[in-house]
Amino acid sequence: MGSILTRNCVTLSGVPSGRPIVFAHGFGCDQAMWRFVAPDFEVDHRVVLFDHVGAGRSDLTAYDPGKYGSLHGYAHDIVEICRELGLSDVVIVAHSVSAMIGVLALQEAPELFGALVMIGPNPRYVDDGDYVGGFSRADIAGLLDALDSNHLGWSAQMAPAIMGNHPDHPELAEELTNSFCRTDPDIARQFARVTFLSDNRADLADVVVPTLVLQCSEDVIAPDVVGRYVHEAVTGSTFTQLAATGHVPHLSAPEETTAAIRAFLAG
Numbered sequence: 001m002g003s004i005l006t007r008n009c010v011t012l013s014g015v016p017s018g019r020p021i022v023f024a025h026g027f028g029c030d031q032a033m034w035r036f037v038a039p040d041f042e043v044d045h046r047v048v049l050f051d052h053v054g055a056g057r058s059d060l061t062a063y064d065p066g067k068y069g070s071l072h073g074y075a076h077d078i079v080e081i082c083r084e085l086g087l088s089d090v091v092i093v094a095h096s097v098s099a100m101i102g103v104l105a106l107q108e109a110p111e112l113f114g115a116l117v118m119i120g121p122n123p124r125y126v127d128d129g130d131y132v133g134g135f136s137r138a139d140i141a142g143l144l145d146a147l148d149s150n151h152l153g154w155s156a157q158m159a160p161a162i163m164g165n166h167p168d169h170p171e172l173a174e175e176l177t178n179s180f181c182r183t184d185p186d187i188a189r190q191f192a193r194v195t196f197l198s199d200n201r202a203d204l205a206d207v208v209v210p211t212l213v214l215q216c217s218e219d220v221i222a223p224d225v226v227g228r229y230v231h232e233a234v235t236g237s238t239f240t241q242l243a244a245t246g247h248v249p250h251l252s253a254p255e256e257t258t259a260a261i262r263a264f265l266a267g
Helices: 002-007 071-084 097-108 137-149 151-163 170-182 185-196 201-206 224-233 254-266
Strands: 011-014 019-024 045-049 090-095 113-119 211-217 238-245
Touching: 002 071, 019 071, 019 097, 071 097, 090 097, 097 113, 097 201, 113 254, 137 151, 137 185, 151 170, 151 185, 201 224, 211 224, 211 254, 224 238, 238 254
Parallel strands: 019 045, 019 090, 090 113, 113 211, 211 238
Antiparallel strands: 011 045
């Protein structure tokens, strides 16, 4: 039973017989980012935390540039984890790029999943015709070049912008910066390319489970217009606008984030 669960540093808590809820972290992060939200679900859910291969305490020797050259490799890992644990009717709570990884996991194994919560989703970061993703091609090229040339400098610049302005809690941007800096630079570069150059707009039509789109305010990575696009593309989805600013509300506004997820699951 060990290999998959060790590979992704899977952590289990909560009620074994409860409805499973799997938390999937975003780029440059790890499962520790859920520490203010996940415990609230342990009272009535089986809580599953994990690190994407290449992140956190995952097995870095399992990183295969071919497999993880697209988001499908990460999605397959989630499916494998759920199957290894014998889960069904799983709720995926997925942040940022993992929202699209979650969409692909649903596509691969629809029988495993019962609901999807997307926090700050963006199916395509690059603007395309009438579609607004939040970044021009030049923006993304510059971002990837900067990451290539100076991983630590890029992390120190990008992380605070992604976290958003929280003058009362400077430690949040610092935590995200440190998390970015800890990531293996080669893996970070490839994951950034896969993330920022992906286009999963067409996959949204395949999502048929109850879905919640959680949209932050003043989010530079996933602007309002993108969240509303995802909501319109996923039939029957629920759209919730958070007062929380930035792109990481589970760190900056965990109570509001938890309440929104709870309300959706109860509904």
